[in-house]
Amino acid sequence: MRLSVKNILRHFRRCEDGTASLEFVLVAPVFISLLIMSIELGFVTVRNTMLERGMDIAVREIRLGTGSAPQHDAIKQIICDNTVVINDCMGNLRLEMRSTDIRAFNALDPEADCNDNAEPAKPLRKFEAGDENELMLLRACLKYNPLFPEEVLGSALRKDDSGQVEMIAMTAFVQEPK
Template sequence: MISTLRSQLARFRTQEEGSVVVPFALWTPLFLILILSSIELGTVTIRQTALERALDDTVRDIRLGSVSDHSAIKQSICDGAAVLPSCMDRLHLEMVSLDMRDWSGVINAADCVDTTAAVTPNRSFTNGNSNEMMLLRACFKYQPITPAGTISSSLAKDAEGYTALVVSSAFVHEPS
């Protein structure tokens, strides 16, 4: 009986069937994390780029006087950034006048949509006059694709799990 046990153990030791399972089990989670992080980073980059481009195009329209109303500005940005899901609901605009002679700076914290409230009021949105320096800041909130991913776990989130993309642009109104 001992000899048969020895022969079976010797046969088991020399067999190589299933030897790929261990490296596969060790490396697969790492590659999945890498793939999900790449997808998340690509999505954030596309959304940020689209929002910046749409804001720049809209600021050009504001300077030329073709767009001046808050809802028209918001609609113009959302039309220019088609990759932003639920853009009209999750985009919040802030436009403030900048006094270049008495510079008091701009508030660093962006005014974003409160996802827990039904309506978020516009606290600071003024259209400005001709030859006036203005700052337009847009804050878009979105939910990351992989909430537990390596990249999205390092992003700042609110209580609902939303992350904010903030872009801003300064411009001077053209004279009338």
Template sequence: MNSETRISRLGRFAGRFCREENGNSTLEFAFYFSIFFLVLAAGVEIAYMNLRHAMLERSVDRVVREIRLSTGEIPTYEQVRLSICDQAVIVDDCQNNLMLEMVEVDPRNVTMMEPNPDCRNAQEEPRPVRNFVHGKDNDLMLMRACLKYKPMMPSTGFGKELNLDTEGYAQMIVTAAFVQEPR
């Protein structure tokens, strides 16, 4: 069989293949299903991220309220972190991935916290707390909680757009302000 015969056979096969309509619905299904799945995955990722953020914010607010209203003992950093993690039920591995900062702020000369929060993930070595100061009576306090978490689907849709660290963790930051009640 010479090369011209092979080329003509290949040309006839390609012509028949292009005219044939069998399998069109399969191609359409595969194309539209993959797009639908990416949109669905992004929606699930966003919903779970919002739920995780809401639970973290709620637990920080509740703990800040306890600190603000408590007139007895002053809780330690570990007690505050443990209390936040106990109340943020949907947050995975909170004990190892949550870092807190609390600073006293002068209301007449406001200086905000350092712009880059102190965050760490469970893969990193533990490091000392950067700033956790209990205020005196009637002091304005700022508390910032930084949680590192692993996205559910880091390679699809919204998860791909998150700012991830080298181990694949994204960060979530919650800030609360309160005035320390007199003890």
């Protein structure tokens, strides 16, 4: 009996079956996590790029459309029309715009005010149309659901109670004369 256990252990030690499986089990989760993280990062980058693009087009339209003061819903609609990959843009986008003096610069509040699906709709934080030759600050805050909320990058993002992540874009422009 002792001899057979010794032979079995010797055979087990020399056997190389399953070494590829062991390497796969150790390395595959790392590669799958990197793949999921890069897909999530790609979508975050695309959303951010499209939000910035929508804001740039809206600001360009505001600046070229001299003679009419920009209105909140019209600006929001222009931004959402130019952000193709963002789901429910009109419902998840919150805009804040106000004028500031160039000589005594006063930035926007550091805390962005985003939509919260768990609460009733908030009134506009502050949205001023601005006069001629005024420096205008425009901030957009977008809430979205991550693709993989519990995976590597999705779990690192700061989420609200409903599991949404906020993305903030800011721009500044000068209100052109009429």
